[in-house]
Amino acid sequence: MSDSDFCAMARAAQAAIDYRRAIAAADTTPAATYADILAAFDAPLPETGGDPDAIIAELIERATPGIRASTGPRFYGWVIGSSHPTGVAADWLAAAWGQNAANVVAAPAASAVEAVAAQWLLDLLGLPAEASVGFVTGATVANFVCLAAARSEVLRRAGWDVEGDGMFGAPPIHVLIGADAHATVFSGLKYLGLGAKRVTIIATDQAGRMLPAAFEAALKAAPGPVIAIAQAGQINTGASDPFAEIAPIAQAAGAWLHVDGAFGLWAQACPSRAHLTRGVELADSWATDGHKWLQTPYDSGFAIVRDAEAHRRAMAISASYLPPAADSERDPSSYVPELSRRARGFATWAMIRQLGREGVAEMVERCCRVAARIADRVGREPGIAVILDPELNQAMFRFGDDDAATIATIDRVQADAIAWIGGASWCGQWVMRLSVSSSATTEHDADLTADAIVSAWRAIRDLKGRE
Ligand SMILES: Cc1ncc(COP(=O)(O)O)c(C=O)c1O
DSSP states (O other): OOOHHHHHHHHHHHHHHHHHHGGSSSOOSSSOOOOHHHHHHHHOOOSSSHHHHHHHHHHHHHHHGGGOTTTTTBBBBOOOOOHHHHHHHHHHHHHHHHOOSSSTTTTTTHHHHHHHHHHHHHHHOOOOOOOOOESSHHHHHHHHHHHHHHHHHHHHHHTHHHHOOOOTOOOEEEEEEEEOOHHHHHHHHHHSSOSSEEEEOOOOOSSSSSHHHHHHHHHHOOOOOOEEEBBBTTTTTTOOOOOOHHHHHHHHHOOEEEOOTTTTGGGGGGTTTTGGGGGGGGSEEEEEEESSSSSSOSSSSEEEEEHHHHHHHHHHHTTTTTTTOTTTTOOGGGGOOOOOOOHHHHHHHHHHHHHHHHHHHHHHHHHHHHHHHHHHHHHSSTTTEEESSSSEEEEEEEEEEEEEHHHHHHHHHHHTTTSSSSEEEETTTEEEEEEOOOOTTTTTHHHHHHHHHHHHHHHHHHHHHHH
8 A cells, every 4th residue: 555545645634524514504416416526527447546535535535516405404405314414524534444344353343333323222222131132324224124123023933934935835924004105115015025015005194103093903804924114213203103003913914014114113212202213113023224314324224123033034144165253253244135244334333323312312303493493483384285294304394386396496495505305296295305314404504495485486476476
């Protein structure tokens, strides 16, 4: 390695620090588009190498104009955390240490830190201490892993070895899922041969919560192995399924209950919001993210399974060249689909260590308060309708009386670049949807954001009035 290699590392670190120091004032819409950045990077394959420090300088210069300020305080487009500097610093070390966190021998510290972070997570989220945790890329893969464990166990109980014999000829599995489930859960069903279309859809209420009576009736009509998929935190409304009611019903029927709790499961870590997920600990598996409410850098998700044996059966890899872990040790790759993998436990450990139980609770509560404050201020403006009062960190608004006015207002807010907020279809109508999930967002940002929404709407309304 040359001096230039180390200069490149120092340059990257300094550029990252400078970027994050200035983030609060950054426009939420980047100056450069995808096409601009493509043009800036477009070049034939280099025939020869280059100087490391100069290459990193080139990367910074060309990419920075196209970096979205999603780590800033007023990015509400999706549930995206702020990649907190402490988590980033831990993640830099994970990269610099270059650990392949597959197993204890290859990466003893990464494996041990992951084991500790796993126990802290279970404690923080109020989940059973005996559950196993796989550190994956995000909730999409966490859902997949949990559903693989579910498939393994419900088929094992039916006398079928899915890991050995696959799905051909296996007893059919009935999958029950709420009408407002997240799209990525269907990806998990697709990957596992369970079929994204071969599901029984359970009716939901106006906030997207499963109706317990509909759930019970569907379970009664589903003979044989059953996997029921619930959620904590509907992507538009933030609503959670009524776990205290549906979990005992699932249990009595011998169904595996999985919970997609990508962000909503974090209500568990906040005493003032924990009533929203009451009973969630009764489920069999839970998917959640670190890169949302825990503020770890991308990518970070957790696949949590009550029955650790089912989890390992679905995921563990063995080969003669891979040294087995001792009974007192934990190989990270036994709980995830990959063998070679990033040491994600360092960033998770660092974020929990930095915030502590109280810091996580305060942050979750503040995000919820900000969502309610924005909704309250925006809702006072004539012509703006608040769709459901926020109970968690999500808010939805409709402008005027047609989709066009709502779409135009969203475009206007994005163009003004004070806040970035997107849209979605909810109950057949286009709405502005806002997710508050950054530890950087404060009440002051709430007020700036509400003002930006109201002034964008007034501009659109006046424009419409003149037409
Ligand atoms: C409820 C829910 N499930 C799953 C996902 C997918 O998570 P990820 O993008 O981390 O894979 C999300 C993402 O927003 C979500 O909100």
